[in-house]
Amino acid sequence: MNKFAKPQLNEIIHAPNRLRICAFLDGVESAEFSVLREMLGVADSVMSKQLKVLEGAGYLTLTKDASKGRIKTWAALTRTGRSAYTDHVKALKALVGDA
Amino acid sequence: MENEARSEAQEALLAIANARRSAAERVLTPWWYHPVLGLLVAGFVLIYALGSPAVMAAGIAVYFAGIAVLVGLYRRKAGVWVSGFQAGAASRWAYVAMSLFVLFMALAVVVGRFTPHVWLVWVFGAAMFVIIVVCGRLFDMKLRAQLRETP
Secondary structure (H helix, E strand, O other): OOOOOOOOOOHHHHOHHHHHHHHHHHHOOEEEHHHHHHHHOOOHHHHHHHHHHHHHOOOEEEEEEEEOOEEEEEEEEOHHHHHHHHHHHHHHHHHOOOO | OHHHHHHHHHHHHHHHHHHHHHHHHHOOOOOOHHHHHHHHHHHHHHHHHHOOHHHHHHHHHHHHHHHHHHHHHHHHHHOEEOOOOOOHHHHHHHHHHHHHHHHHHHHHHHHHHHOOOHHHHHHHHHHHHHHHHHHHHHHHHHHHHHHHOOO
């Protein structure tokens, strides 16, 4: 992004659930599916859909981790995703006059 | 129209703050994590400075296996993972611990291999245990504080 360009809201990240997923993952390196679902208070299907949208945009990676015979899904922001989220937060702050 | 956009942006920033607070509540390191990590690091220093090649090889294998088990237990318990070196301002404590590790490791090898003062190697090992526990706690405190800060 051009450093002189005005930060723009990112339509993919702006959806409330996806915004909260990105905010949570920006604070940690990776998180397990059930932790994110619990944070949002949504069903598995809703959670999966939101993660797939972010993954499809290249903002997030999903990895499977087998432990004690159970396969768990872990999510992490990609470099592109982290950068897009940071720009989105800048755009939000600019809108409220806090940039 | 502008007020509506501003109000929506404020709501979004509030949602971000709430998500970050949720993350802060998740990154609670179990009490045993840093002491066990400290013991592994202290053992690594002792074995590297005092052990025979065979003991060193076995010690290194045990060290890395121990780290893998420790990280696996943490991830399973917390459901999140934060790398010590990619945690913003909190990472400074990981770099402090790493720098002191390199220093004490070098001192321990020199003293243990080239002087008769073997007891000093035990002091360096004990110092590393304390450094890991203290820096670990400070890292956790800083990480939680920065997650609770306004985004």
